[in-house]
Amino acid sequence: MTLKEINERLIQLRSEISMPDSDLVAIEKEIDKLTEEKRELNAKLEKRQKLIDKALTINANEEEKTERKESKNMEMNYRSVFFKNLQGHELNIEERALLGTSAVIPTETLNRVVERLEQHSVLLPFITRLSIPGNVTLPVENVKNEASWVAMGGASTDSADSFAAVALTAHKLIKTIEIGADVAAMAIDAFESFIVDALAKKLARAIENAILNGTGSGQPTGLLLTGQVTQIETWAVGGMTYADLLKVPARLPTPYHRGARWVFNRATFFQSVLAIVDTTGRPVVLREVEGGSGFLLLGYPVVINDFVPANQAIFGNFEYYALNFAKAFEISKDSSVGFRVGSQVYRALALVDARPTMAEAFVRFNRA
Numbered sequence: 001m002t003l004k005e006i007n008e009r010l011i012q013l014r015s016e017i018s019m020p021d022s023d024l025v026a027i028e029k030e031i032d033k034l035t036e037e038k039r040e041l042n043a044k045l046e047k048r049q050k051l052i053d054k055a056l057t058i059n060a061n062e063e064e065k066t067e068r069k070e071s072k073n074m075e076m077n078y079r080s081v082f083f084k085n086l087q088g089h090e091l092n093i094e095e096r097a098l099l100g101t102s103a104v105i106p107t108e109t110l111n112r113v114v115e116r117l118e119q120h121s122v123l124l125p126f127i128t129r130l131s132i133p134g135n136v137t138l139p140v141e142n143v144k145n146e147a148s149w150v151a152m153g154g155a156s157t158d159s160a161d162s163f164a165a166v167a168l169t170a171h172k173l174i175k176t177i178e179i180g181a182d183v184a185a186m187a188i189d190a191f192e193s194f195i196v197d198a199l200a201k202k203l204a205r206a207i208e209n210a211i212l213n214g215t216g217s218g219q220p221t222g223l224l225l226t227g228q229v230t231q232i233e234t235w236a237v238g239g240m241t242y243a244d245l246l247k248v249p250a251r252l253p254t255p256y257h258r259g260a261r262w263v264f265n266r267a268t269f270f271q272s273v274l275a276i277v278d279t280t281g282r283p284v285v286l287r288e289v290e291g292g293s294g295f296l297l298l299g300y301p302v303v304i305n306d307f308v309p310a311n312q313a314i315f316g317n318f319e320y321y322a323l324n325f326a327k328a329f330e331i332s333k334d335s336s337v338g339f340r341v342g343s344q345v346y347r348a349l350a351l352v353d354a355r356p357t358m359a360e361a362f363v364r365f366n367r368a
Contacts, residue, residue: 003045006038079106083188086195086333088344105331109192113329113348116200121208122303126261126318128357131325136168138322140357170326170351171219175202178345195331199348203329209307211321211354212263212314220354223314223321224364228356234368240272242284248315248365249298256317256361261301263315265308272311273297316362323354 001009013031016022081095082105105113118125130136150156177198186194207220214222223229231251235244252260264273274295276284288294288301295302300315308314329350356362 003041006034010034080188082106083192112196113200116196117204120201120204122305123208123211128319128322134326136324138166138357140166166357168324168353171353173350173352175199176345176347178343180343212307223356229362229364230359231363233365236368242276242278248363251363253360259319260317261303262297263303263305263308264313265306266304311367313365320358320361322357325350325352327351
């Protein structure tokens with residue numbers, strides 16, 4: 001019997017039970033038999049459905065693995081052709097079709113460029129990085145009012161909160177390197193590593209310098225540009241003291257202290273800061289326990305950066321400095337420049353802008 005037939009018969013038996021001359025013993029036996037058959041049928045149906053779901057899952061997983069493998073193989077093939085073209089090798093018809101006219105930098109290579117930028121920059125890991133094409137306007141709080149308590153049944157009063165806008169445009173960031181023709185003999189992986197490392201190292205220094213000293217004209221706006229950070233503390237020409245240091249974190253509003261850090265150049269830190277002690281004679285600078293490679297000043301991490309001018313420093317939360325890649329890095333080559341000596345020039349280009357998004361998140365610390 002089918003499940004439908006069993007259900008129909010059970011309904012009939014329900015009616016027969018109410019009849020005066022019905023055989024209740026026989027009806028009970030039939031109900032028990034039908035109930036057992038129904039249970040077995042439901043178990044088979046459930047098992048069948050589980051097997052179907054399992055087969056579909058296996059098939060979906062295999063398809064997903066195949067798609068990932070095909071995508072990875074396509075990326076690897078494109079990457080190989082991209083660098084083969086950069087090395088100046090002749091491409092066949094299929095390779096030229098795969099490369100296309102734009103020759104976009106492979107995703108894996110772009111990720112390596114960003115990774116190397118972070119490795120060569122001491123500030124880039126701490127700032128807010130965006131990759132939004134074109135010009136960007138970031139809303140930031142301007143006038144802020146706290147929440148207020150309202151009595152039961154009472155009405156709240158609107159507060160005059162407002163937002164300002166921080167605009168990020170696009171400035172060209174370019175680095176070129178000239179390499180001998182023997183690069184054509186390098187393996188693809190070795191050539192990629194060589195190009196990425198050589199370009200990323202110089203690009204990172206340019207970005208790092210702009211974060212601090214950028215003029216805002218044809219380049220990002222730096223934190224040390226006059227007027228960008230209005231909270232300023234100073235130390236006397238005679239030397240920095242413990243009391244001078246305490247003024248700096250005291251000036252920074254509390255919400256920005258989580259993640260705040262100091263930035264000094266090497267000479268200022270080692271000559272003017274490292275030897276300072278507190279009122280009990282204990283050093284104000286401690287070795288950072290985790291990793292043991294950095295310093296803590298008054299409990300805040302210290303970043304050593306050679307682009308900070310002498311006798312200046314900055315303290316704050318660098319999450320409130322935003323950098324946007326309006327156009328991702330592209331790498332191209334030109335053989336005409338080094339034609340006489342058989343060399344090629346490689347160029348990395350990106351469109352970048354950056355600026356502080358919240359002035360009150362930073363405090364400048366200068367010698368008077």
